[in-house]
Amino acid sequence: MSGTENTRSGRRPGNSGTREAILDAARVRFAEVGFDQASIRSIATAASVDPALVHHYFGTKKELFTAALDFPIDPEVVLSQIAAAPLENLGETLVRAVVTVWDSPVGIPAIATFRTLLTTRDPALARTLLLDVILKGVRLRLDEAVGDGAKRSVLAASQLTGLLVTRKMIRIEPLASMPIDELVAAVGPTLQRYFTGELPPGT
Structure with a gap:
């Protein structure tokens, strides 16, 4: 040749x-x-x-x-659970699905990858992972059901990112060792309000 x-x-x-x-x-x-x-x-x-x-x-x-991203988890592990959840249970389902992965053995390299995205690579990749992959389906559902899908999904992303940092990176107690059921009960309703609740004017 x-x-x-x-x-x-x-x-x-x-x-x-x-x-x-x-x-x-x-x-x-x-x-x-x-x-x-x-x-x-x-x-x-x-x-x-x-x-x-x-x-x-x-x-x-x-x-x-x-x-x-050198990400060790297939996003479909989380996405399939989110897609199957009724809209009124979306907050709790998302928290449970994500935290279950974080707390599993494969969560260790996944969190390391996310930390690297935030600190040494272009943060745009972390933003793309959160908004364009993990929360894309949520955004589209919210646009159709209640409107403001982009705004609502960004608010949810802020909550998830803060939860990841406090639970798995800097490990603030009692959040770091809180059982998943308790964590879902505490944080899930906040996400649900972001998803389907009334947002303050101008938010």
Whole structure:
């Protein structure tokens, strides 16, 4: 095969180099425009590979995003529970689903990844994870049911981020060791108010 044909294929030499090039391009693109606006084709173009290679290595865009963050948890573990919850139970369901993952063995590397996103990488990736992946379905449901989905989901994101920091990063007691049922009962209604309650004018 000629060097010209190699150039046209858009393939980089070596599987490892190709995979890392895609991941690097994906991190930049997701940080720049968010999950929804970052297309597989644009990421492939930035990595100088064919879009088919992106699918070959990573499957779906959501799987690529998870790999780009080096996130050890499939977001569907949480998303499927949230999607199945009735609107009136959304707050408690979200808290229970997220905290259950945090408190599991796989939660340790997941929290480490999130800490890295907040402190050493572009925080836009953490924002994309929260708003464009974890809370996207919630935002769309709230837009349809009560309105202000974007505002409500951001308020929920602030609560979840604060809960993560206080429970798992700086471990403030008694929150750090509070049983999940007690935590859900305490925090779930606050999230539910953000989701379906009346917000103050101008909020």
